[in-house]
Structure formats: C-alpha cells, structure tokens
Amino acid sequence: MSKTIIIDAGHGGIDSGAVGFNKKEKDWTLTISRYQYKRLTELGAKVALTRNADTTLSPTQRIAKIKNQYDICISNHWNAFDGNGRGIETIHSVKAKPDFANDLANRLKQTTNLPLRRVFHRTTSPGVDYYFLHRLTGRTETVIIEYGFIDHAQDHAYYNDEANIYKAAEAVLEGICKNLGIHYVHSTNQTVSKKDGLSGRVESIHHGHLRFYKRPSWKDEDVFGYLTFGQGFTKVLEKVKVGSGKQYKVANARGEVFYVTASPTYVKLIH
Numbered sequence: 001m002s003k004t005i006i007i008d009a010g011h012g013g014i015d016s017g018a019v020g021f022n023k024k025e026k027d028w029t030l031t032i033s034r035y036q037y038k039r040l041t042e043l044g045a046k047v048a049l050t051r052n053a054d055t056t057l058s059p060t061q062r063i064a065k066i067k068n069q070y071d072i073c074i075s076n077h078w079n080a081f082d083g084n085g086r087g088i089e090t091i092h093s094v095k096a097k098p099d100f101a102n103d104l105a106n107r108l109k110q111t112t113n114l115p116l117r118r119v120f121h122r123t124t125s126p127g128v129d130y131y132f133l134h135r136l137t138g139r140t141e142t143v144i145i146e147y148g149f150i151d152h153a154q155d156h157a158y159y160n161d162e163a164n165i166y167k168a169a170e171a172v173l174e175g176i177c178k179n180l181g182i183h184y185v186h187s188t189n190q191t192v193s194k195k196d197g198l199s200g201r202v203e204s205i206h207h208g209h210l211r212f213y214k215r216p217s218w219k220d221e222d223v224f225g226y227l228t229f230g231q232g233f234t235k236v237l238e239k240v241k242v243g244s245g246k247q248y249k250v251a252n253a254r255g256e257v258f259y260v261t262a263s264p265t266y267v268k269l270i271h
C-alpha cells in the first residue's frame with residue numbers, strides 16, 4: 001500500500017498565527033498548503049488537507065483530522081519574533097529519526113537561500129513531545145516546517161513574492177516524494193518569478209493550432225498566428241494576467257514580442 005500524507009495549513013479563521021508587515025501567517029500557510037495538495041494530487045499521492053479555506057480549527061479538531069489516518073503530516077508555519085530572528089526551522093517528533101526533517105530543511109535552504117536556523121525536537125519531559133502535533137497524532141509522523149520569519153524584513157520580502165512561496169513548496173514536495181517513494185516531476189509553474197523573469201523556451205503541447213497574440217488579449221482580432229505541436233518561442237519574458245487567465249509574454253529569435261497562453265494544458269516551459 002502506498003503511503004499517505006496530510007498537509008496541515010497552520011492556524012486559520014480567528015487564529016491569524018504570526019503577523020508581520022500586515023501579512024498573516026494563516027494566509028501564507030493556506031496558500032502553500034493548497035499548492036502542495038494540488039501538486040501532490042497531480043503526482044499521484046494519496047493526500048489530504050486539514051483546511052482548504054480560512055476556517056478556525058481547534059487543536060482537538062485538527063488532531064481529529066490527522067491522528068493515525070496518514071503516514072506523514074506536514075504542518076506549514078511561519079515564525080515571528082522581534083523582527084531580528086530569521087531563517088528556516090523544521091521540527092520532528094522525539095520519537096522520529098531526524099532524517100526527514102533534516103532533508104526538508106536542507107532542500108528549503110538550497111532553494112530559498114534563506115538561512116537554516118535549526119532542525120530540532122522539543123520535549124516537556126524525557127520522551128514526551130512539547131508540540132501537540134507530535135504528541136497527539138498517534139502513528140502519523142508530523143514534521144512542522146517554519147519557512148521563515150514573517151516579521152523579518154528579508155524573510156518577509158522573499159515570501160511576499162508569491163512565486164517564492166511556490167518555489168519553497170516545490171522544495172518540500174520533492175522531499176516528500178523522495179521519502180514516500182513517489183516519482184517527482186518538476187512543475188512548469190515553479191520557475192515563474194515576477195522579479196527574475198523567466199528562463200528557457202515555451203512550447204506548444206497542444207495537438208492542434210494554438211493561437212498566439214500580438215498583444216495581451218484573448219480576442220480573435222489580436223491573434224497573430226498559430227503554433228503546432230512542438231513549436232514554440234525561444235524566450236519567455238514574463239507571465240502576465242490577461243482577463244481571468246494568464247499568458248506568457250514571449251519573444252522569437254528575432255526579438256519580436258508575442259503573447260501565448262500560460263496554461264499547462266497547452267504549453268510547457270523547457271529549460
């Protein structure tokens with residue numbers, strides 16, 4: 001039987017969690033958790049979420065969703081202190097080997113370039129975990145991830161770019177997949193960053209004629225041409241919101257700029 005996982009979006013509802021620069025931990029944990037849930041589902045994992053909206057969960061309610069029902073629980077969090085603390089932490093149960101928590105922390109450090117603060121466990125007495133997500137979750141092995149400090153200027157600025165939340169999410173996904181023996185495939189969305197722009201080319205994976213446009217638009221009158229399967233553009237400049245969808249702003253070898261859907265149903269990014 002393949003292993004199962006639950007993604008816990010920390011806090012929620014009346015419990016904002018940590019706060020920094022007008023952003024709330026509960027919103028970031030929901031964003032990253034929903035993304036991880038979606039991606040793990042795509043990758044074929046058996047996965048659940050503790051919450052999928054801004055709802056309040058008491059510790060008892062949270063535990064009831066997790067305890068003994070999954071092999072692994074990833075509990076997503078951001079820290080806050082006095083504005084000076086920063087970096088990544090992962091926390092494992094006193095009953096678990098630190099290997100998985102170590103692996104996740106190292107992957108996060110490599111991907112985000114944020115400092116790795118510590119990998120640790122915390123007890124109230126010998127052999128008894130301090131955190132209820134470790135103490136009361138039965139056979140389910142929980143790793144608590146603190147992705148950084150929401151009230152530290154640099155940590156905050158990093159995650160305030162939503163693309164970086166997804167980057168961090170991918171680092172953790174890769175670690176989960178390795179741990180559970182699931183074949184990991186990179187997401188085409190992962191490299192999207194508003195600041196850095198994109199690298200690589202974009203290619204049609206649509207069996208038919210895929211429209212591209214002379215301006216950010218979905219209108220027939222703005223269609224400039226069509227891509228067939230495997231055709232693409234040599235340069236992806238950025239991802240832009242067009243109406244309710246997204247397009248890649250792209251350039252061909254001559255530097256002419258066009259727009260094409262960014263939907264992974266129709267195109268893929270190649271690096």
Ligand SMILES: [Zn+2]
Nearest residue numbers: 010017077078
């Ligand atoms: Zn928290």
